[in-house]
Amino acid sequence: MTKPWHVKSKEIEEELYKKITEYAKKKKPPRKNETKDIFNRVLYIAPEDIETVNWVRKTPVSIFNPGAVIKNKKLLIFPRIIYGYYYYSSCIGLMELDVEKVLEGEVEKPIPTKIIMYPEEPWEMALGCEDPRVELQNNTYYILYTAVAHPPDRLWKRPIVGVYGYIGLQALALMDLDYNVKFRGYFKIKMKDKIHIPDGWRDSAFLKIGSKESTLLTRPSIKGFDVCWKGILDMEELTLDVESLEPNLFNEEWEAKIGWSTNAVKISKNEYLVGWHGVSNDDGFYREGLAVVDEEGKLLAITPHYVLEPRGLNEIYGDRPGVIFGNGLVVYKDLLIWVGGVSDHVIGVFVTEKDKALENLVWLKKS
DSSP states (O other): OOOTTOOOOHHHHHHHHHHHHHHHTSOOOOOOSOBOOOOEEEEEEOGGGEEESSSSOOOOSEEEEEEEEEETTEEEEEEEEEOOSSSOOEEEEEEEEEHHHHHHTOOOSSEEEEEEEOOOSGGGTTTEEEEEEEEEETTEEEEEEEEEEOOGGGTTOOOBTTTBOOEEEEEEEEEOTTOOEEEEEEOEEEETTEEEOOSBEEEEEEEEOOSSEEEEEEEEOBTTBOOEEEEEEETTTTEEEGGGOEEEEOOOTTEEEEEEEEEEEEEETTEEEEEEEEEETTTOOEEEEEEEEOTTOOEEEEOSSBSBOOOSHHHHOSSSSSBEEEEEEEEETTEEEEEEEETTTEEEEEEEEHHHHHHTOEEOOOO
């Protein structure tokens, strides 16, 4: 049995694996297994702090890994929401907050929250719609998210750990300004007449969005390797040609994997600031760093250490302990605001001065 979201090509996988092994031989940017946390904690949003306004259940069990956009002095937060764990499925919500009140930590609760995306396609029906990253351009919200599908031979059946699991598809949804979904689909990798869809694909961020093609950062899982890539997306076919895909950030020996954590924020004519994460082999924590890439995805600068990590009861304890994860990065005045998921349970808002963040970067020599 095959499904359109379970197309495989050994030739494509081997070509991408070859690129990984060749990139691994190159000199890596300087990084240390250290953290210099530069962010202030200004707000936590727990499941009990929201009220769902357009569904029969008002309070979820978890709310985390949100995208974020600044619009007219409003901080728009797009959280991943789960309402139950018996056979859980994620949806994507929306809350609109006054950014100044957020920075003061004085948000009025409960926060009205609307569900704007939920699993509707067959390829979202396993665990739903996860971890949105949002861009607002040309009166359209571009939402990159992970759509979690069943493997074709185990449709609608629960997984068995170590035997089989789910398929994580890198998906894209387009919404109008009233949050109506106008399109949704998932990415494929192309080489001539062949197509390949990895079983795990997530952690993407747009750099330059065009009508026909866009450049982006991404992370397809290739033969068990989870490293960072850049590529060019055909906006009509939702395909990335193998030739355009290149690794651009590799995990260190103390990291089980690495990935892009946030949307990319344009900070100059051809410089984009983006968050990344490394997962520790020592304690399993997700720790965050910052990087700068150009509009083609070439790595220009990186923090040589992590700049944000879970600390204390509010951040370390949760459904998946020891995680701060994406997905929203915004600049407001002279501040850098990171809106992230905390241990798969709540949302944290972390703030630092933009200049302070940039001072922690090491710029790489041009090659």
